[in-house]
Amino acid sequence: MSAPSARAGYVAVLRRDLLLAWRRRGEAALPVLYALIVATLFPFALGPEGALLSRIAAGVVLVTVLLAMLLSLDGLFRPDWEDGSLEQLLLAPQPLGLLLAAKILAHWLTTALPLLLASPLLAAMLHLPTAVLPVLMAALVLATPLMSLLGALVVALTVGTRRSGMLLALMLLPLMVPVVIFAAGAVSAAQQGLPFIAPLAWLGAALVLALVLAPAACAAALRIALDA
């Protein structure tokens, strides 16, 4: 019996992860609720003054989305590691990077997409000017896959460890600094009426690079962390 093609493996992993997420669809709402609550805290902490909130709105939404994704990252490999299916992936004849790309895509679809859908609401709550909203959404569309890819790379290194929550933040957030800078740069340029294409183009370039390299690096990281 010959092994199924790489495409079949990719589709099977994607389908399995999406199905698992669908069976536990209550959990998919948790990152959105978390982001909503964190964004609600800012007006309490800083006062409800509209001018101040509209100036920081884009940054708050960006950081909130980043933190919500960070919290969900630990669930990317750990359940599979605990029930043994991750080792089956490592043993599969298909390229591991490709299978991990399917897992990362599934993670993005189930975590980042709900956050993307919720972020106009967050932005409106913080009085972001409506004209800037498309730029923020474009920045988020480019930045969230980057966060998923880099996050998967880092979380793969921590799979074999017991505690990883705070460690994950310590490892991942320095890598996220450029993403936040460029995404926030685009929005603040748009807010000041300046051209905002350049930071978005940088984000896009980084995303293309990460799409090519991160799954392969993630596979290497997983093999190192599990000593496989």
Added chain:
Amino acid sequence: MNAHSSPTLWNRLVLWYHQMGSPPYFYAFAGRWRPWFIAATLITAVIGLYGGLLLAPADYQQGDAYRIIFIHVPCAWMSLFTYAFMAGCGLVGLVWRVKLAEILAMESAPIGAAFTFVTLVTGSLWGKPMWGAWWTWDARLTSELVLLFLYLGVIGLYHAFEDTRQGARAAAFLALIGVVNLPIVHYSVVWWNTLHQGTTVRLFGPSRITWSMLWPLLTMALSTHLYLGWSLLGRARVALLELEGGKDWARAIALKDAPHG
């Protein structure tokens, strides 16, 4: 054949490299060299500090306050150099699985973090009288802070594993990802308006600093490199003993050094 009769320089280097990979050999080698490293560190530090604090003229603009440069700048150089060294050793450890390279990579991380911390502290002490602020969100400062977080991430990941060697490999991989990230961080923050002064000491082309200030700076840089060597050899010796605790050579050393034999 001439090639067989006398070993070439290359052959000797290869032999030395392979001998260094052996833990007992390295342990003895490090023990022999450590006193020389600390002696050279202290001598160069005294010369460099004397030249910097007493001989060098005061700055026409900053007065005597600029003299913190003789600590700040060598430490800043070392924070980057140590990271490069750690990543290089990590790469060797990942590719060839050399135990000693893993140990050197992991043991240089805390030293690099310390250099980064000293750079940040002295920079903020320097910033208060010059800029009127302990801290600003300037490009250089921010990327140095990110460098500190990268170091701490590497150290944290290393200690999160129960198996030391597995932890070392995972942390070395993280260090390599950080190498890719460092220039990106640097250039992304360079785009901000920046308060920190530009480069004054340049490898290529004339430096924008007078010789009487430059030579103490370079001496201090040499001294910090030697300190890295001293500290790293000592840390690596301890880590080797811990890792190889069950082996005969480590047990022999432990028995010899034990107070009651």
